[in-house]
Amino acid sequence: MRRGILLIIPALLAGCDGRHNWLASAGAEAQRVEELFWVLLLGAAVIWSLVIGAAVYAHRRQVDPSLETQARRFILWGGAVFPTVVVGALLVWGLVILRDITSDEGDLTVRVDGERWWWRVIYETPEGDVVTANEIRLPVDRTALFRLTADDVIHSFWVPALGGKMDMIPGRETTLALTPIQTGNWGGLCAEYCGGAHALMRFDAIVMEQDAFDTWLAAEAEAAQVAGDDRGFEIFQEEGCGACHTIRGTDAQGPVGPDLTHLAAREKLGAGIYDMTPETMARWITDTHEMKPDIDMPPYPDLQGDRLDRLVAFLMSLD
Ligand code: HEC
Ligand SMILES: [Cu+2]
Secondary structure: OHHHHHHHHHHHHOOOOOOOOOOOOOEHHHHHHHHHHHHHHHHHHHHHHHHHHHHHHHHHOOOOHHHHHHHHHHHHHHHHHHHHHHHHHHHHHHHHHHHHHOOOOOOEEEEEEEEOOEEEEEEEEOOEEEEEEOEEEEEOOOOEEEEEEEOOOOEEEEOOOOOOOEEEOEOOOEEEEEOEOOOEEEEEEEOOOOOOOHHHOEEEEEEEOHHHHHHHHHHHHOOOOOOOOOHHHHHHHHOOHHHOOEOOOOOOEOOOOOOOOOHHHOOEEOOOOEEOOHHHHHHHHHOHHHHOOOOOOOOOOOOOHHHHHHHHHHHHOOO
16 A cells, blocks of 8 residues: 555656746745745644654553643644744745735736636737747746736636746736746646647747847747738638738738737747647648647638648748
């Protein structure tokens, strides 16, 4: 029996792969939560051992009536005063952490809107909003203030390696501050069941050096470079894709689905789930609901051959 329990532990820990591992924190806020976790865990282990030790001792010893007052004092201090002080101190500490990580100040502001089942991402810059989707890039050692909301149902925004999760609530704005301290590609996900494709609602959270981030953001702010006679773009419009998707700089201005202006610059396709390749792109268009069940994009099974190739080549040129 005991061995059975021990065998479960590695199985549980195996769920903590590198990218989503909150115990390998890559953010200042995650580090503080991790500290709290270890202090609680180790503190609880020590106190538990002391209590069990005292119980075993009491059970083994003969009752000695002359020690009655001493025993009462022990219960008062050990059973009432000590837990009150410890739990009170932990409460204050926890509240201070909560205040800091829900702060509403940051070096940059990113609005993220939870949609079924993808992420609308808007960087607020002095030159205006920069709209993108499904990938969030951040400069290292800067505090990003996230202003979160949702379009339809409640979602929860979570980058485990960087910090705690925060609900995204329709009609309300919640905030979350994250300060990444390590560059890398940290995975993010929706942590609140939100319907059919919930488990496939992910994103990349890519932490970069400030210079690289500035270059990336400047590129994202640009409109797409689409030639007037681009056959791929014509097919995009003929198929009605532009009714749902926006490609800035063209007359595709649909507000329903993810902004595709710099689609091919994203590392992943379909809200963090497939590598961005011509093959996955083609299948995304023809076998949409096999690629991601339940989504609000219609499949285009009849789009094949040269027409499909040209459309895919066009989409892959949007970098
Ligand atoms: C009815 C609206 C609608 C139409 C029409 C539509 N899409 Fe979409 N599209 C969506 C939605 C919604 C999503 C997000 C799906 C998700 O991940 O939950 C999406 C996602 C995508 C993505 C993935 C974006 C990313 O960030 O990874 C691509 C690429 C795409 N659509 C291309 C197309 C093309 C090409 C067409 C036309 C052949 C098209 N869409 C037609 C609504 C639409
Ligand atoms: Cu969700």
